[in-house]
Amino acid sequence: xxxxxxxxxxxxxxxxxxxxxxxxxxxxxxxxYYPSFSHDIHHEVEIVLKISKVGKNIDEKFAGSxxxxxxxxxxxxxxxxxxxxxxxxxPWSIAKGFNDAAPVSNFVSKHNYDLNNLNFSLTIDGExxxxxxxxxxxxxxDYIVSYLSKFFMLKKGDLIFTGTPKGVGPVSIxxxxxxxxxxxxxxxxxxx
Numbered sequence: 001x002x003x004x005x006x007x008x009x010x011x012x013x014x015x016x017x018x019x020x021x022x023x024x025x026x027x028x029x030x031x032x033y034y035p036s037f038s039h040d041i042h043h044e045v046e047i048v049l050k051i052s053k054v055g056k057n058i059d060e061k062f063a064g065s066x067x068x069x070x071x072x073x074x075x076x077x078x079x080x081x082x083x084x085x086x087x088x089x090x091p092w093s094i095a096k097g098f099n100d101a102a103p104v105s106n107f108v109s110k111h112n113y114d115l116n117n118l119n120f121s122l123t124i125d126g127e128x129x130x131x132x133x134x135x136x137x138x139x140x141x142d143y144i145v146s147y148l149s150k151f152f153m154l155k156k157g158d159l160i161f162t163g164t165p166k167g168v169g170p171v172s173i174x175x176x177x178x179x180x181x182x183x184x185x186x187x188x189x190x191x192x
Contacts, residue, residue, distance in 0.1 A: 015139050015147055015163075020097040025104060025159075031190040032100055034173050038078035043171050044164035045122035045130045045179050048073040049141055050107050051158040058149040063142035066154060069107035072120060072179045072186045075161055076101045076171070104159065105179065105186035113181065115141060121180045124171065132165025139163070 026032060034041060050069040058066060075096065082095035115134060122130040134140075139147070144162055148154065171177065171191050179187040 011138070015144055017148065017151075018092050018096050020102055023099050024097045024102040026100040026102060026189070027104060029188050030100075030103075031192045032076065032103060032171075033192050034171075035078070035098060037098075038080055040078065040080040041171050042077045042079045042168050043122060043124070043129070043177060044075040044077060044168050045120060045132070046073050046075055046161040046164050047071075047118070047120055047134070047141075047181070048104055048107075049145065049160040049162060051145075051154045051156060051160070054153065054155055056149050056153040058146050058154070060142050060146040063145035063149075066145055066149075067141070067160075068110060070110045070113070070115075070181070071105040071107040071159075072181055073102055073104040073159075073161055074122070074177060074179060074187070074189060075164065076103070077168075079170075102159075102161070103177075103187060103189045108181075108186075119180075119182050120165075122167075123178045123180075124175050126178075129169060130165050130167035136165065137163055 048071045049067040050071065051066055052068045053066055055066050078095045078098065082092050085092050085095055118134040120132055121128060141162060144160060148160065173191050175191040177189045178185055
C-alpha cells in the first residue's frame with residue numbers, strides 16, 4: 001500500500017498484471033547496462049515465486065502446492081516510458097519488459113521461511129532503500145497464483161514477481177544494488 005501511495009496510484013481491487021519476455025531475465029549477478037532509451041530507470045525489489053507444476057484455474061487453497069521455491073528479483077522500470085504509456089492508456093510492456101529488466105537470484109526452498117512474515121530488502125551502495133514484509137502485501141502469494149491461473153496456464157519454471165514495498169527510486173551508472181531475504185544477500189547487480 002505504501003508503494004501505491006508513493007506513486008499517487010489508486011489501490012487496485014485486483015492484482016495489476018504485466019508480462020515480461022524471457023529476454024528480460026538477468027541471471028547470475030550479471031551487470032545491468034543502463035539503456036539509451038530511458039533517462040529514469042527505477043528499482044523495485046520483489047519476492048519471486050518459481051512455479052513447480054502446470055496448472056490453470058487453481059483454487060486459492062491449493063495454490064501453495066504449485067510453487068516450492070522462492071527467490072528475490074529487481075523489477076527495473078523505465079519510469080519515463082511508463083509515464084508516457086499511462087498518460088495514453090497504453091500497456092507498459094516496453095517500460096517493464098526490456099532486455100535485462102528483471103535481475104533474479106537463485107531460488108531456495110520456500111520451507112526455509114515463514115511466507116506470511118518474511119522480510120526482504122534492497123540496498124544501493126550499502127544504503128537501505130527498500131524494506132518490506134509479506135504481512136504488508138495487498139495480495140498473498142497463494143491469491144496471486146490463483147488469480148493468474150484464471151487467465152494463463154502456469155507452466156513449470158514460470159516466475160512470478162509479487163510486488164514491491166515503498167522506497168522505489170532511480171538508479172545510476174556506478175551503483176551496486178544488493179537484495180536480501182531476511183538478512184541473507186541473495187542478489188547483487190552492478191549498474192554500468
